[in-house]
Amino acid sequence: xxxxxxxxxxxxxxxxxxxxxxxxxxxxxxxxxxxxxxxxxxxxxxxxxxxxxxxxxxxxxxxxxxxxxxxxxxxxxxxxxxxxxxxxxxxxxxxxxxxxxxxxxxxxxxxxxxxxxxxxxxxxxxxxxxxxxxxxxxxxxxxxxxxxxxxxxxxxxxxxxxxxxxxxxxxxxxxxxxxxxxxxxxxxxxxxxxxxxxxxxxxxxxxxxxxxxxxxxxxxxxxxxxxxxxxxxxxxxxxxxxxxxxxxxxxxxxxxxxxxxxxxxxxxxxxxxxxxxxxxxxxxxxxxxxxxxxxxxxxxxxxxxxxxxxxxxxxxxxxxxxxxxxxxxxxx
Amino acid sequence: xxxxxxxxxxxxxxxxxxxxxxxxxxxxxxxxxxxxxxxxxxxxxxxxxxxxxxxxxxxxxxxxxxxxxxxxxxxxxxxxxxxxxxxxxxxxxxxxxxxxxxxxxxxxxxxxxxxxxxxxxxxxxxxxxxxxxxxxxxxxxxxxxxxxxxxxxxxxxxxxxxxxxxxxxxxxxxxxxxxxxxxxxxxxxxxxxxxxxxxxxxxxxxxxxxxxxxxxxxxxxxxxxxxxxxxxxxxxxxxxxxxxxxxxxxxxxxxxxxxxxxxxxxxxxxxxxxxxxxxxxxxxxxxxxxxxxxxxxxxxxxxxxxxxxxxxxxxxxxxxxxxxxxxxxxxxxxxxxxxxxxxxxxxxxxxxxxxxx
Numbered sequence: 001x002x003x004x005x006x007x008x009x010x011x012x013x014x015x016x017x018x019x020x021x022x023x024x025x026x027x028x029x030x031x032x033x034x035x036x037x038x039x040x041x042x043x044x045x046x047x048x049x050x051x052x053x054x055x056x057x058x059x060x061x062x063x064x065x066x067x068x069x070x071x072x073x074x075x076x077x078x079x080x081x082x083x084x085x086x087x088x089x090x091x092x093x094x095x096x097x098x099x100x101x102x103x104x105x106x107x108x109x110x111x112x113x114x115x116x117x118x119x120x121x122x123x124x125x126x127x128x129x130x131x132x133x134x135x136x137x138x139x140x141x142x143x144x145x146x147x148x149x150x151x152x153x154x155x156x157x158x159x160x161x162x163x164x165x166x167x168x169x170x171x172x173x174x175x176x177x178x179x180x181x182x183x184x185x186x187x188x189x190x191x192x193x194x195x196x197x198x199x200x201x202x203x204x205x206x207x208x209x210x211x212x213x214x215x216x217x218x219x220x221x222x223x224x225x226x227x228x229x230x231x232x233x234x235x236x237x238x239x240x241x242x243x244x245x246x247x248x249x250x251x252x253x254x255x256x257x258x259x260x261x262x263x264x265x266x267x268x269x270x271x272x273x274x275x276x277x278x279x280x281x282x283x284x285x286x287x288x289x290x291x292x293x294x295x296x297x298x299x300x301x302x303x304x305x306x307x308x309x310x311x312x313x314x315x316x317x318x319x320x321x322x323x324x325x326x327x328x329x330x331x332x
Numbered sequence: 333x334x335x336x337x338x339x340x341x342x343x344x345x346x347x348x349x350x351x352x353x354x355x356x357x358x359x360x361x362x363x364x365x366x367x368x369x370x371x372x373x374x375x376x377x378x379x380x381x382x383x384x385x386x387x388x389x390x391x392x393x394x395x396x397x398x399x400x401x402x403x404x405x406x407x408x409x410x411x412x413x414x415x416x417x418x419x420x421x422x423x424x425x426x427x428x429x430x431x432x433x434x435x436x437x438x439x440x441x442x443x444x445x446x447x448x449x450x451x452x453x454x455x456x457x458x459x460x461x462x463x464x465x466x467x468x469x470x471x472x473x474x475x476x477x478x479x480x481x482x483x484x485x486x487x488x489x490x491x492x493x494x495x496x497x498x499x500x501x502x503x504x505x506x507x508x509x510x511x512x513x514x515x516x517x518x519x520x521x522x523x524x525x526x527x528x529x530x531x532x533x534x535x536x537x538x539x540x541x542x543x544x545x546x547x548x549x550x551x552x553x554x555x556x557x558x559x560x561x562x563x564x565x566x567x568x569x570x571x572x573x574x575x576x577x578x579x580x581x582x583x584x585x586x587x588x589x590x591x592x593x594x595x596x597x598x599x600x601x602x603x604x605x606x607x608x609x610x611x612x613x614x615x616x617x618x619x620x621x622x623x624x625x626x627x628x629x630x631x632x633x634x635x636x637x638x639x640x641x642x643x644x645x646x647x648x649x650x651x652x653x654x655x656x657x658x659x660x661x662x663x664x665x666x667x668x669x670x671x672x673x674x675x676x677x678x679x680x681x682x683x684x685x686x687x688x689x
Contacts, residue, residue: 043528043529043530044528143618157619157620158391159619160619187390187391187555188390188555188557188596188599188600188601189390189595189596189599189615189616190390190619191599191601192598192599192601192613192615192616193615193616195601196613196615214528214529215601216529216603217558217600217601217602217603217608218601219603220601220602220603220604220605220607220608221601221605221608221609240605241605241606244603244604244605245604245605245606254530255529255530256603257533258529258530258532258533259529259533259558259603260533260536260558260559260561260562260563261558261562261602262557262558262561262585262597262600262602263602263604263607269537269540270533270536270537270562271533272530272533272534272537273530273533276498276500
């Protein structure tokens with residue numbers, strides 16, 4: 001594998017809140033290679049969105065403390081000057097958020113919003129930028145791009161709006177695309193179209209993708225690697241087959257067990273995870289999942305934080321790792 | 333619940349030719365009516381007593397409006413709805429009040445559907461007061477405790493306010509309120525859509541348990557096909573204001589007979605990487621046409637991969653398909669059955685391929 005596009009090392013985010021300091025991301029490390037899709041999964045409040053907002057300097061500086069390293073093509077995003085960061089957003093990183101209606105400006109045409117980024121990052125002439133905008137809209141599969149370029153967001157359907165947001169994110173051919181619940185608000189049929197589109201762009205342009213979602217079905221279809229987040233920590237990571245077919249962490253197992261399966265005729269009750277995630281202002285000292293864990297054992301779970309350790313066969317380029325004392329207990 | 337092969341099923345709620353059309357008005361001072369938005373456009377559907385009927389479809393297909401119209405929460409503009417034999421569309425005030433007791437509703441957003449200034453006890457007790465059930469303060473409080481226990485909440489939470497609860501707990505409060513009048517029929521409109529996966533599973537299990545325990549009839553409206561498949565006895569598929577396929581859940585999920593159902597099912601991502609890699613996905617072209625510009629003939633024809641000669645000219649009727657009894661679909665691939673299109677109808681466009689639609 002070539003040099004990674006993104007290298008995140010020990011990322012930590014603390015947010016000051018009226019209820020005390022919230023430890024939202026607690027030591028997250030991962031890499032994204034060129035043309036590789038890394039899925040970050042977890043439930044609401046697991047810290048998955050904050051972890052990418054922190055990378056792009058999109059958290060309020062007054063309340064957020066971000067530490068660690070995040071190298072984008074070798075350059076640290078976290079220590080960058082605001083000017084340099086502005087240059088990097090666009091050609092370096094494109095971002096797609098969940099709700100296209102709030103990420104698009106309702107009073108500007110689609111074309112205006114697309115050309116803004118193009119002209120800020122080097123396409124000088126208005127005419128050239130407009131031509132490129134039409135081309136991009138065609139590339140993301142918008143019907144009749146020549147007309148769509150002059151439309152306003154409210155004139156488009158949800159799926160088309162999200163395509164526009166993706167077109168904007170890709171307008172400067174970024175080496176990294178970050179998608180935060182990008183298809184969650186869409187119907188499954190439209191979601192399938194968007195996933196196809198991202199897959200195509202990834203193989204054609206070699207874009208690295210960080211895909212944040214709670215939908216394990218989507219993960220199974222698009223991810224090379226999966227990182228499961230809980231309580232601001234990575235509790236399990238590995239190849240998509242490792243994590244979804246041979247999950248080790250009780251939380252990952254719980255998530256998969258809670259999914260109703262379309263493919264089987266099973267009439268049994270779904271497995272549930274009792275309780276709720278811990279508040280980030282008051283994380284348990286040991287294993288973060290301990291208070292809800294169905295297989296919690298000795299006092300070690302309660303007091304000692306398990307490291308992210310290799311499980312199963314070692315020595316592979318992409319190891320399967322989990323932060324749990326259970327694997328050890330099962331082995332012994 | 334009886335299958336049609338052994339006799340007529342016991343129908344609790346029934347819609348025939350049900351229509352809910354909204355006028356589309358122009359902007360400006362005159363507000364002239366310029367068109368019709370056909371949210372529900374000729375739906376025939378039976379809900380059998382004691383079953384869970386899943387209603388699926390993409391956003392904008394009219395599934396929520398249909399659920400509302402069955403309970404007359406929106407007035408139908410055409411067709412009939414009967415509830416336990418009585419015509420819902422002609423009910424007077426008193427009958428309507430009794431309908432409100434016998435048919436409950438659980439809404440999507442547990443943050444918006446609970447009054448933030450009322451305690452849980454006040455919220456759950458309101459239907460009891462309205463319908464004069466369990467009179468007396470103590471009897472009412474006892475019933476509230478019973479209802480909270482029924483949905484898996486600690487009766488001690490009765491004095492608390494909605495903001496003190498998580499989404500899953502709020503949805504339980506919403507379910508307790510819906511059950512207060514001892515309804516026969518419960519409409520759950522996207523009741524799990526705003527919940528996290530692990531909490532969704534809790535609420536799905538709860539609904540199934542309540543249905544068995546109380547003998548409820550459930551209409552489970554959702555865009556989540558896996559969840560619908562899991563809870564439903566039968567599944568109805570809606571497209572652009574019309575029910576296009578109905579059948580036993582296992583038959584619809586395993587052997588869908590209408591190209592739209594097939595595409596919808598194939599688009600559901602499954603959490604199995606190996607299966608996902610090998611699966612052939614039917615990707616539909618374009619978006620759903622606007623319900624104010626419904627295509628002529630079969631309304632799915634503008635996106636259908638199997639479109640052929642009769643599709644633009646004949647509006648397909650539901651007809652028996654497949655091998656399972658009670659499995660019906662509106663599709664000409666199973667024989668051309670339906671109403672020929674009146675060509676001069678001005679609001680039936682020839683093509684709905686407009687990108688703005």
